[in-house]
Amino acid sequence: MxxxxxxxxxxxxxxxxxxxxxxxxxxxxxxxxxxxxxxxxxxxxxxxxxxxxxxxxxxxxxxxxxxxxxxxxxxxxxxxxxxxxxxxxxxxxxxxxxTPAILDEPIDRPVFVLGAPRTGTTILLELLALDPALRAPIAWEAHHPLPHGDFQDTESRRRLAESEQELWMEMQPEFATLHEMGSDLxxxxxxxxxxxxxxxxxxxxxxxxxxxxxxxxxxxxxxxxxxxxxxxxxxxxxxxERKPWLLKSPGHLRTIEDLFAEYPDAIVIHTHRDPQKFVGSAASTTAMLQWLRTEAVDPRLYGQLGLHGFGMMLNGVKELRKAGQLPADQMIDSHFADLMADPVAAIRKIYDAAGLDWPEGHADRIDGYLRDKPKGKHGKHEYTLEEYGLDAATVDAVYADYVEHYGIERES
Structure with a gap:
């Protein structure tokens, strides 16, 4: 169960x-x-x-x-x-x-991390955000960006966001196996x-x-x-201080052309992983999110959403890239297997491709962060494809071209 x-x-x-x-x-x-x-x-x-x-x-x-x-x-x-x-x-x-001048602020060369859920987007965002020359939105400011009521200063808004996230974790403790929550992350x-x-x-x-x-x-x-x-x-x-923004959401896959229309100088880091690993996990993630709110949890529905929803998005991005409809020099591929095998080397490769300066001490920051956040820190996320009405052959049929095109390494 x-x-x-x-x-x-x-x-x-x-x-x-x-x-x-x-x-x-x-x-x-x-x-x-x-x-x-x-x-x-x-x-x-x-x-x-x-x-x-x-x-x-x-x-x-x-x-x-x-x-x-x-x-x-x-x-x-x-x-x-x-x-x-x-x-x-x-x-x-x-x-x-x-303050009309707010809307004159330049948003130059933002960096977006895009990929299906469970392909390393979260840990990659957190590791990139260790660079003091980049800025990622922090949970408390995303939820409460402006002073209001009794929450006029940064610390009070941070505490408010923390209490909201603590309540979420109390309602759904298993979600921590998927995604660590924290107002400062x-x-x-x-x-x-x-x-x-x-x-x-x-x-x-x-x-x-x-x-x-x-x-x-x-x-x-x-x-x-x-x-x-x-x-x-x-x-x-x-x-x-103006710094390049570091942003992330799987949803951008479906709207990547609109993303580049709004941010024509954006750098996009496209994450990849064996679909056998992320399809079932994506279905489980959606099931958990909606289980918190509804009695009508249908595992097979989430399986189909994970299978075909992300299949359409990932194959769609692949075809846009093949057709030259996305700026090739602004698209960088990052493989989950490489990130897990050697995080520092994988991130250095991203920096080189993006033309970003490698900051002094960054390798030590990455190693230290990972030591303090070992895999499985909050338990293991357990699921099976079969639980969501799927099997390996069905996943392979949808994602075969995607896997071959990007040379994605199969995981045992």
């Missing part, structure tokens, strides 16, 4: 109030206009951008409300997350109105894309197929999301 099927007793008891009262939707309502009004009243702010994002926002919230089959805690988490993102959006627009930039209510963040957290299908037909959502992504970085950077 997979660990995501077992809930802490306190969480199970709390969720039982939903069916016991027959009123989970009434106990924790998810109504888009009411949530927006609440965000405005709690911040005292009104300006939140033009109306272009509103249809996406309303559809997304309504889809989570009616389709996600979220339990009581899942609905509470959705309400809190949606409200926090709305409040952040309001505060950002206030900051830009007060570098984090994915998917949180910035969430501000437009159309990016991959919400689809990963909640089952909202109606919204997801609709969003795929809307060509303006992704460019708007990347524009806000840039503006978020400009806000974090304003008044501080």
């Amino acid at each position: 997979a660990p995501y099927r077992e809930r802490p007793d306190w969480l199970r008891r709390l969720n039982s109030f939903g069916p016991a009262t027959g009123a989970a939707q009434q106990l924790v309502p998810l109504e888009p206009d009411a949530l927006l009004a609440l965000a405005r009243s709690t911040t005292g702010l009104h300006e939140i951008g033009d109306d272009a994002w509103l249809e996406s926002y309303r559809r997304m919230v309504s889809s989570i409300d009616t389709e996600s089959r979220a339990n009581l805690v899942g609905r509470f988490l959705a309400r809190v997350e949606i409200l926090r993102v709305l409040q952040t959006r309001l505060r950002l627009y206030e900051a830009w109105a007060k 570098p984090c994915e930039c998917v949180h910035f894309l969430a501000l437009e209510f159309g990016g991959p963040y919400w689809a990963m957290q909640y089952q909202a197929p109606g919204f997801t299908e609709w969003a795929m037909t809307q060509p303006d959502i992704v460019p708007r999301s990347y524009r806000l992504h840039r503006q978020f970085l400009q806000t974090l950077q304003y008044g501080e």
Whole structure:
């Protein structure tokens, strides 16, 4: 039995109030206009951008409300997350109105780490972020970028983010086997894309197929999301030393052309691993994320998403590169096997390809970081392909061209 099927007793008891009262939707309502009004009243702010994002926002919230089959805690988490993102959006627009120079900040030559989940993207981000000449977004500033209420200074916002992440770990202790949580750790930039209510963040957290299908037909959502992504970085950077940003999210694979449209000088590090290892792990990751919020966990559905979803994205990037539609000199391949065998050598290779200066003492920083963070520090992430309705032959059939094209080493 997979660990995501077992809930802490306190969480199970709390969720039982939903069916016991027959009123989970009434106990924790998810109504888009009411949530927006609440965000405005709690911040005292009104300006939140033009109306272009509103249809996406309303559809997304309504889809989570009616389709996600979220339990009581899942609905509470959705309400809190949606409200926090709305409040952040309001505060950002206030900051830009007060200080227009924020949006003049140059975001030069950002470095993106892209790859399927479980291909080494997280550890690579953390090791690259040890370079003092680069800047990765830190979890606390991604969630709480601007002062507000009782959280005016950096330390108070850091503590707030830490308490949020501690609660997540208490609700789902097994997630630490997948991904270490901490308010001071570098984090994915998917949180910035969430501000437009159309990016991959919400689809990963909640089952909202109606919204997801609709969003795929809307060509303006992704460019708007990347524009806000840039503006978020400009806000974090304003008044501080300018360094190349170090960013990461698997979701960029699907929208890599839009990424380069917004950041034409970006450096992209494309991570690769044996699909036999990452497909099942990606399915398990999605299952864990959604298990926290819903009773409707279907392992076979997650297996198909891991198999075909990332298959389409990875093969799509491969074809774009072969056709010369992505800048070859800005795409750098990094193999999981190489990173595990010799992290310093693998990262030096990335620096050489990117034209980055190797900082003094960087090898020692990398070695020291890895000594303090041994593999399996928080337990082993256990899963099987079969648990998700998959087998080795099925995975090979989808990924054979991808594996051959990049010369990916098979893992035992």
